[in-house]
Amino acid sequence: MGKRPELEPETISRIIEMAWEDKTPFAAIEIQYNLSEKEVIALMRREMKASSFKMWRKRVSGRKTKHIHQRDFLVGRFKSSNQK
Template sequence: MKLPELDLETIDRVIEMAWEDRTPFEAIEKQFGLEEQQVITLMRREMKPSSFRMWRERVEGRNTKHLHKREFVAGRFKSDNQKT
Protein backbone atom coordinates (compact mmCIF):
# COMPACT_ATOMS: atom_id res chain seq x y z
CA MET A 1 0.00 0.00 0.00
CA LYS A 2 1.42 3.37 -1.04
CA LEU A 3 1.63 5.98 1.70
CA PRO A 4 1.85 9.73 1.10
CA GLU A 5 4.99 11.55 2.23
CA LEU A 6 4.52 12.43 5.90
CA ASP A 7 6.81 14.39 8.20
CA LEU A 8 7.90 12.91 11.54
CA GLU A 9 5.48 15.07 13.53
CA THR A 10 2.54 13.86 11.43
CA ILE A 11 3.64 10.23 11.71
CA ASP A 12 3.87 10.58 15.50
CA ARG A 13 0.39 12.12 15.67
CA VAL A 14 -1.15 9.40 13.48
CA ILE A 15 0.43 6.71 15.67
CA GLU A 16 -0.85 8.46 18.80
CA MET A 17 -4.38 8.66 17.38
CA ALA A 18 -4.28 5.03 16.22
CA TRP A 19 -3.34 3.88 19.75
CA GLU A 20 -6.20 5.86 21.33
CA ASP A 21 -9.16 3.57 21.92
CA ARG A 22 -11.82 6.16 21.20
CA THR A 23 -10.29 7.81 18.12
CA PRO A 24 -11.95 6.23 15.07
CA PHE A 25 -10.08 5.54 11.85
CA GLU A 26 -12.50 7.97 10.17
CA ALA A 27 -11.07 10.83 12.28
CA ILE A 28 -7.55 9.94 11.14
CA GLU A 29 -8.73 9.84 7.54
CA LYS A 30 -10.47 13.19 7.84
CA GLN A 31 -7.47 14.89 9.45
CA PHE A 32 -4.60 13.26 7.54
CA GLY A 33 -6.20 11.66 4.47
CA LEU A 34 -5.08 8.15 5.44
CA GLU A 35 -7.52 5.29 5.01
CA GLU A 36 -7.65 2.51 7.59
CA GLN A 37 -5.44 0.19 5.53
CA GLN A 38 -2.86 2.97 5.12
CA VAL A 39 -2.85 3.52 8.89
CA ILE A 40 -2.24 -0.20 9.39
CA THR A 41 0.62 -0.08 6.86
CA LEU A 42 2.12 2.95 8.60
CA MET A 43 1.87 1.29 12.00
CA ARG A 44 3.51 -1.89 10.65
CA ARG A 45 6.36 0.17 9.13
CA GLU A 46 6.99 2.41 12.14
CA MET A 47 6.60 0.00 15.05
CA LYS A 48 8.53 -2.98 16.32
CA PRO A 49 6.85 -6.23 15.22
CA SER A 50 5.79 -7.12 18.77
CA SER A 51 4.29 -3.65 19.34
CA PHE A 52 2.45 -3.84 16.02
CA ARG A 53 0.96 -7.24 16.92
CA MET A 54 -0.14 -5.90 20.32
CA TRP A 55 -1.78 -2.88 18.64
CA ARG A 56 -3.56 -5.06 16.06
CA GLU A 57 -4.98 -7.25 18.83
CA ARG A 58 -6.23 -4.12 20.62
CA VAL A 59 -8.01 -2.57 17.64
CA GLU A 60 -9.28 -5.71 15.93
CA GLY A 61 -12.99 -5.87 16.49
CA ARG A 62 -12.98 -2.76 18.70
CA ASN A 63 -16.24 -0.92 18.07
CA THR A 64 -14.84 2.45 19.09
CA LYS A 65 -12.34 2.46 16.20
CA HIS A 66 -15.15 2.61 13.60
CA LEU A 67 -17.81 5.32 13.61
CA HIS A 68 -20.47 3.09 12.06
CA LYS A 69 -20.02 0.52 14.87
CA ARG A 70 -20.13 2.98 17.76
CA GLU A 71 -23.06 3.15 20.11
CA PHE A 72 -22.43 6.84 20.74
CA VAL A 73 -21.64 9.78 18.48
CA ALA A 74 -21.50 12.97 20.51
CA GLY A 75 -20.65 13.97 24.03
CA ARG A 76 -17.22 12.39 24.19
CA PHE A 77 -13.82 13.95 24.76
CA LYS A 78 -12.05 15.37 21.70
CA SER A 79 -8.32 16.08 21.76
CA ASP A 80 -7.26 19.67 21.11
CA ASN A 81 -4.92 18.25 18.44
CA GLN A 82 -7.87 16.77 16.53
CA LYS A 83 -9.26 19.00 13.77
CA THR A 84 -12.85 17.77 13.88
Protein backbone atom coordinates in the same frame (compact mmCIF):
# COMPACT_ATOMS: atom_id res chain seq x y z
CA MET B 1 -3.99 6.81 -7.32
CA GLY B 2 -0.77 8.81 -7.15
CA LYS B 3 2.08 8.36 -4.73
CA ARG B 4 1.34 9.85 -1.32
CA PRO B 5 3.81 12.54 -0.16
CA GLU B 6 6.16 11.60 2.68
CA LEU B 7 4.84 12.42 6.14
CA GLU B 8 6.83 14.47 8.62
CA PRO B 9 8.09 12.57 11.70
CA GLU B 10 5.82 14.71 13.92
CA THR B 11 2.81 13.78 11.79
CA ILE B 12 3.68 10.09 11.93
CA SER B 13 3.98 10.32 15.72
CA ARG B 14 0.56 11.98 15.99
CA ILE B 15 -1.09 9.39 13.73
CA ILE B 16 0.41 6.58 15.83
CA GLU B 17 -0.80 8.31 18.99
CA MET B 18 -4.33 8.63 17.59
CA ALA B 19 -4.32 5.01 16.41
CA TRP B 20 -3.29 3.82 19.91
CA GLU B 21 -6.12 5.80 21.55
CA ASP B 22 -9.08 3.48 22.06
CA LYS B 23 -11.72 6.15 21.51
CA THR B 24 -10.25 7.78 18.41
CA PRO B 25 -11.94 6.17 15.38
CA PHE B 26 -10.07 5.50 12.16
CA ALA B 27 -12.51 7.95 10.51
CA ALA B 28 -11.05 10.80 12.59
CA ILE B 29 -7.55 9.95 11.35
CA GLU B 30 -8.85 9.81 7.79
CA ILE B 31 -10.53 13.22 8.11
CA GLN B 32 -7.47 14.86 9.61
CA TYR B 33 -4.67 13.14 7.66
CA ASN B 34 -6.44 11.66 4.61
CA LEU B 35 -5.27 8.13 5.49
CA SER B 36 -7.65 5.19 5.20
CA GLU B 37 -7.81 2.48 7.86
CA LYS B 38 -5.67 0.23 5.63
CA GLU B 39 -3.08 2.99 5.24
CA VAL B 40 -2.98 3.57 9.01
CA ILE B 41 -2.45 -0.16 9.56
CA ALA B 42 0.37 -0.16 6.99
CA LEU B 43 1.96 2.88 8.68
CA MET B 44 1.71 1.20 12.09
CA ARG B 45 3.25 -1.99 10.70
CA ARG B 46 6.12 -0.02 9.14
CA GLU B 47 6.83 2.27 12.11
CA MET B 48 6.44 -0.10 15.06
CA LYS B 49 8.34 -3.10 16.34
CA ALA B 50 6.65 -6.32 15.19
CA SER B 51 5.63 -7.30 18.73
CA SER B 52 4.09 -3.87 19.41
CA PHE B 53 2.23 -3.94 16.10
CA LYS B 54 0.81 -7.41 16.83
CA MET B 55 -0.32 -6.29 20.29
CA TRP B 56 -1.98 -3.18 18.82
CA ARG B 57 -3.74 -5.15 16.05
CA LYS B 58 -5.05 -7.68 18.54
CA ARG B 59 -6.38 -4.85 20.71
CA VAL B 60 -8.10 -2.81 17.99
CA SER B 61 -9.42 -5.58 15.72
CA GLY B 62 -13.18 -5.39 15.86
CA ARG B 63 -13.15 -2.72 18.60
CA LYS B 64 -16.35 -0.71 18.27
CA THR B 65 -14.76 2.56 19.33
CA LYS B 66 -12.24 2.42 16.46
CA HIS B 67 -15.02 2.12 13.86
CA ILE B 68 -17.44 5.03 14.04
CA HIS B 69 -20.31 3.14 12.36
CA GLN B 70 -20.12 0.45 15.08
CA ARG B 71 -20.04 2.84 18.03
CA ASP B 72 -22.86 2.90 20.54
CA PHE B 73 -22.28 6.60 21.20
CA LEU B 74 -21.39 9.75 19.32
CA VAL B 75 -22.16 12.52 21.80
CA GLY B 76 -19.80 13.01 24.67
CA ARG B 77 -16.63 11.74 23.08
CA PHE B 78 -13.54 13.81 23.68
CA LYS B 79 -12.28 15.78 20.71
CA SER B 80 -8.77 17.16 20.88
CA SER B 81 -8.21 20.73 19.76
CA ASN B 82 -5.69 19.22 17.27
CA GLN B 83 -8.47 17.31 15.49
CA LYS B 84 -10.44 18.85 12.66
